[in-house]
Amino acid sequence: MAFIEIKGLHKWFGSFHVLRGITEQVEQGEVLVICGPSGSGKSTLIRCVNRLEEYQKGTIHFDGRDIHDPGLDVNSLRAEIGIVFQQFNLYPHLTVLKNVTLAPIKVRGVPRAEAEENGLALLERVGIHDQAHKYPAELSGGQQQRVAIARALAMKPKAMLFDEPTSALDPEMINEVLNVMKDLARDGMTMLCVTHEMGFAREVADRVIFMDAGEVLEQAPPQEFFSNPKHERTKLFLKEIL
Amino acid sequence: MGYQFNWSLVLTGEYRDWLLDGFVLTLKISGIAGACALALGTLVAIMRLSRVKPLMWLSLSFTEFFRNTPLLVQIFFWYFGSEAFLPTYVNQWLYRQDFEFAAGTIALTVYSSAFIAEELRSGIFSIPKNQLEASRATGLNFLQAYRYVILPQAFRIVIPPLISQLLNLLKNSSLVMTIGVMELTYQARQVESFTFHGFEAFTVATLLYLAVSLTVSFIITMYNKHFLHQLRY
Helix, strand or coil, X not given: CCCEEEEEEEEEECCEEEEEEEEEEECCCCEEEEECCCCCCXXXXXXXXXXXXXXXXXXXXXXXXXXXXXXXXXXXXXXXXXXXXXXXXXXXXXXXXXXXXXHHHHXXXXXXXXXXXXXXXXXXXXXXXXXXCCCHHHCCHHHHHHHHHHHHHCCCCCEXXXXXXXXXXXXXXXXXXXXXXXXXXXXXXXXXXXXXXXXXXXXXXXXEEEEECCEEXXXXXXXXXXXXXXXXXXXXXXXXXX | CCCCCCHHHHHCHHHHHHHHXXXXXHHHHHHHXXXXXXXXXXXXXXXXXXXXXXXXXXXXXXXXXXXXXXXXXXXXXXXXXXXXXXXXXXXXXXXXXXXXXXXXXXXXHHHHHHHHHXXXXXXXXXXXXXXXXXXXXXXXXXXXXXXXXXXXXXXXXXXXXXXXXXXXXXXXXXXXXXXXXXXXXXXXXXXXXXXXXHHHHHHHHHHHHHHHHHHHHHHHHXXXXXXXXXXXX
16 A cells, blocks of 8 residues: 555535545655646645545545544644645744744653754754744745744654645745755655646656646656646646746 | 812821722722633633534523623622522521622622623634644644644733723722722712712722723733734734
8 A cells, every 4th residue: 555545535615526536646755746727626635634624535544544544543643744834824922943843842742852952953954043033923934934844844744745835935935945845855755745836846746746626637757747748738737837 | 169179188097098998999809800700701712612512502691691781780680689599508608708799709700701701702713723723733632722822822912902801890890889899989989978078089089990090001002012013924
């Protein structure tokens, strides 16, 4: 069984059929880029993986466990999967360092000193250790998003989900976030990225999938995906965004 | 105008002591009722936000009932009516204590807690949904997410309106004079009936109320300047 295995996944928001039978496998260390027009269900799909969204049909296995198993503790599942949101969603009342150390201390029971040491190391890795004692509002968008990545990494996750991490950023800040993500990918992190950054996809993705109206229309390694898209809808989409 | 002002009458001696005793009792009843109302109000707000239907309904009826009836009626209700529904031994115990003070405190507590619960609830609602989502996504459970992420933000937002509720409580506490609690307004009235110098007595009372309110307002303003700026999303 693959590291993340999604089988026949269906989800409805009320009567709206947002995911229509998704089947995907992601191996450990694989970087999967998910693209597609807005409303195609790509964010919903990755949010199902850590159960921020519930689904009505199909199964998802993460690291060998059915994530919908009633005996599974959803909090410990989520602790193993980092997620980075479009809007950063940092805690505004806590300093950057405390944003990063909250979950390790409260969920994992890591001693504060150790959590802070690890947190500072992570902030250094994303290039903002000198801002550790500032509040999120004092940081630029790109810096906030890098803190959000450090916050997710602080739980030592086995996989990372990225939900359009650069869509809310000014153009000149996009690269500083993408560079952090590229480093992660090269270090062997399993990543599911919803993004329209095709340069990023070309450089580090192992596979690109294209979604439209709740279905995966096409999937291929990036070279093939960009040079020789098969589906008409994919061609149209790529023409629009490239 | 034949009225002769006599300030030294209320600023010295026995009458001054009456007013000061009243002031202390006002602070005491407001302080006790304020602390109890905060605790009860938090409980009522959390019940309202829980997903347990009976708790939600209980909280809703509590809030609407006590917010929408006059405080004076409620004070009389607790004072004259408690005999009818409290167990005899509780009543006997209360009578041995300072019964007026107890009834007044209960009335002020219950009335204020309904308003406090509403303030807290709206504070919690004003925190963006994605804060709960982001914290749950790191593995925090529901209570931890509330404890470390949602409530600290909600309290920062709610503290200014909460303090003004406590100031209302201070002012409302003057109504318990009607059941014979010898607080500041009661004492000012006493001074008036003994000396016929009501203007001076009530001026002193007014200034004392004003002093407390303005001090607290000043503290809120400083609080706003120093802490609220952090909460930008």
